[in-house]
Amino acid sequence: MAAFFFCLSKPSRVSNPERPFTRFRRKPVPLVVLSKLQPHSQPITQYQTHTQTHNQKLIITGPCRLSGHVPISGSKNAALPILAATLCCSGTSKISNVPDLSDTRTMVSILGEMGAEIEVYGNEILINTDGVRSVEPDSDEIGKFRGGFFMIGPLLARFGEAVMALPGGCDIGARPVDVYIQGLRALGAVVELRDGKVQAYAADGRGLVGGSFQLHYPSVGATETLTMAACLADGVTVLSNVAKEPEVICLAKFLNDCGACIEGAGSDKLVIKGKSWLHGSRYTIAPDRIEAGTFMLAAAITRSCISMSPVIPSHMSCLLDKLKAAGCKIRQWTHDTLEISAISADVGENLKGFNIKTGPFPGFPTDLQPQTTVLLTTCNGLSTVEESVFEKRMSHVNELQKLGAKIQVCGSTALVSGNDKGSALSGSCAVARDLRGGMSLVLAGLAAKGTTEIDGLANIDRGYENLDMKLRFLGADLKRLAPHLAFPV
Numbered sequence: 419m420a421a422f423f424f425c426l427s428k429p430s431r432v433s434n435p436e437r438p439f440t441r442f443r444r445k446p447v448p449l450v451v452l453s454k455l456q457p458h459s460q461p462i463t464q465y466q467t468h469t470q471t472h473n474q475k476l477i478i479t480g481p482c483r484l485s486g487h488v489p490i491s492g493s494k495n496a497a498l499p500i501l502a503a504t505l506c507c508s509g510t511s512k513i514s515n516v517p518d519l520s521d522t523r524t525m526v527s528i529l530g531e532m533g534a535e536i537e538v539y540g541n542e543i544l545i546n547t548d549g550v551r552s553v554e555p556d557s558d559e560i561g562k563f564r565g566g567f568f569m570i571g572p573l574l575a576r577f578g579e580a581v582m583a584l585p586g587g588c589d590i591g592a593r594p595v596d597v598y599i600q601g602l603r604a605l606g607a608v609v610e611l612r613d614g615k616v617q618a619y620a621a622d623g624r625g626l627v628g629g630s631f632q633l634h635y636p637s638v639g640a641t642e643t644l645t646m647a648a649c650l651a652d653g654v655t656v657l658s659n660v661a662k663e664p665e666v667i668c669l670a671k672f673l674n675d676c677g678a679c680i681e682g683a684g685s686d687k688l689v690i691k692g693k694s695w696l697h698g699s700r701y702t703i704a705p706d707r708i709e710a711g712t713f714m715l716a717a718a719i720t721r722s723c724i725s726m727s728p729v730i731p732s733h734m735s736c737l738l739d740k741l742k743a744a745g746c747k748i749r750q751w752t753h754d755t756l757e758i759s760a761i762s763a764d765v766g767e768n769l770k771g772f773n774i775k776t777g778p779f780p781g782f783p784t785d786l787q788p789q790t791t792v793l794l795t796t797c798n799g800l801s802t803v804e805e806s807v808f809e810k811r812m813s814h815v816n817e818l819q820k821l822g823a824k825i826q827v828c829g830s831t832a833l834v835s836g837n838d839k840g841s842a843l844s845g846s847c848a849v850a851r852d853l854r855g856g857m858s859l860v861l862a863g864l865a866a867k868g869t870t871e872i873d874g875l876a877n878i879d880r881g882y883e884n885l886d887m888k889l890r891f892l893g894a895d896l897k898r899l900a901p902h903l904a905f906p907v
């Protein structure tokens with residue numbers, strides 16, 4: 419079968435010829451050859467963007483009772499750094515179970531524009547970055563999400579230079595990049611902020627050198643970026659106070675499969691022996707613990723019983739403990755299949771409220787905070803929700819109040835008044851202002867009596883693959899309307 423490359427050959431900036439990146443980390447023979455990978459169908463040669471979802475509305479008629487089984491997609495936050503990490507590798511990598519989301523599409527499209535050869539077969543992506551000839555990813559695209567900035571690490575390490583616009587992403591706080599910059603400097607990079615862009619190069623054109631660096635906060639993205647950079651640095655790097663999130667472990671596994679030498683992933687210290695080159699590899703993205711957690715919360719909020727797979731229960735202990743304490747029944751059917759029940763036969767009259775404080779893994783995930791807040795509006799008593807990771811992740815509260823939620827925000831803490839008889843929410847119009855906050859509105863809409871109309875779907879589409887279809891299969895009454903088309907999509 420003819421192979422079609424999704425290769426957008428319009429590099430926005432070619433590397434400085436005085437610092438030719440052919441001097442850095444090149445390996446002539448790819449370990450995995452494209453023709454041996456036997457793709458199962460014709461690749462997609464051009465990605466449709468999700469921009470058209472900007473004007474769409476989600477109409478939910480509630481209350482809904484959910485039942486059945488939901489398949490969990492690959493993790494967005496594991497896929498993004500792994501796609502960036504292919505910039506470290508000579509030869510082709512085959513990444514499976516990549517969720518089809520606007521963020522992963524943007525990442526793939528940026529890599530393609532920089533010169534990578536990419537083939538997309540559904541959730542499987544073949545990617546070869548040997549042809550990359552630009553060290554400056556498209557600024558507009560980088561400004562759309564957080565994950566694009568991760569490329570600064572591999573670009574610097576492999577090509578000796580990177581010019582990056584400051585990243586975008588959900589508006590949930592300041593989200594600086596100081597840890598990234600300090601860490602890259604500790605590896606011998608010169609990093610400056612010029613013309614609103616981060617300009618970084620390896621000092622004296624010698625490439626990065628191993629070093630010791632302690633992160634002042636266990637930032638997930640900075641840990642991932644520095645790990646990628648250290649893999650190709652000369653010598654040993656020791657990173658301490660690093661993030662312990664499962665997504666960091668996935669990245670380390672992928673890089674080790676590519677020939678890197680990373681020890682300690684999942685602990686607060688990483689020891690990385692730099693290699694002169696890495697090869698491509700095959701890797702399957704782990705299931706999305708935040709998507710799985712969101713569906714568990716959907717079951718609890720709607721007092722339903724659903725099962726889901728694949729999930730990795732150890733990635734979700736914190737949420738599972740809280741759901742059990744509230745009175746939900748969790749049953750593990752196989753090593754990667756969980757069932758959650760909040761039907762009255764299992765939980766009795768009502769669920770009990772509980773308190774959460776978000777924190778780095780293994781703490782309560784900030785990415786489940788807004789959805790959990792909705793559950794607490796349906797539980798007995800007063801509960802508190804303390805957000806300690808992002809200072810501005812409460813914008814969903816205003817929107818939830820439109821549906822009748824009784825929540826008071828005081829700084830970064832929300833006081834949630836529950837209801838003795840489950841949900842007292844009623845349908846209304848609300849706007850998804852960020853990804854997880856937007857998803858909390860969908861969950862509230864499922865439990866609310868009447869019709870809920872949600873705008874700002876582009877924010878939600880950044881993180882939930884096939885959301886409408888999955889919810890409909892579980893029995894939710896929802897449709898997506900494009901106003902200019904006047905019919906459901």
Ligand code: EPU
Pocket residue numbers: 495496498564565588591592593594595596597598599635636637638639640661784785807808809853854881
């Ligand atoms: N921080 C700094 N300096 C830095 C980097 C981070 O002060 O240089 C601070 C941030 O301001 C924030 C805290 O550290 O207060 C945590 O940020 P972190 O860097 O850990 O988050 P991230 O890497 O930007 C990833 C996920 C987020 C998730 C967080 C925390 C990706 C693409 N994003 O972001 O996911 O909330 O880790 O787990 O991996 C989402 O999926 O909705 C989402 C926002």
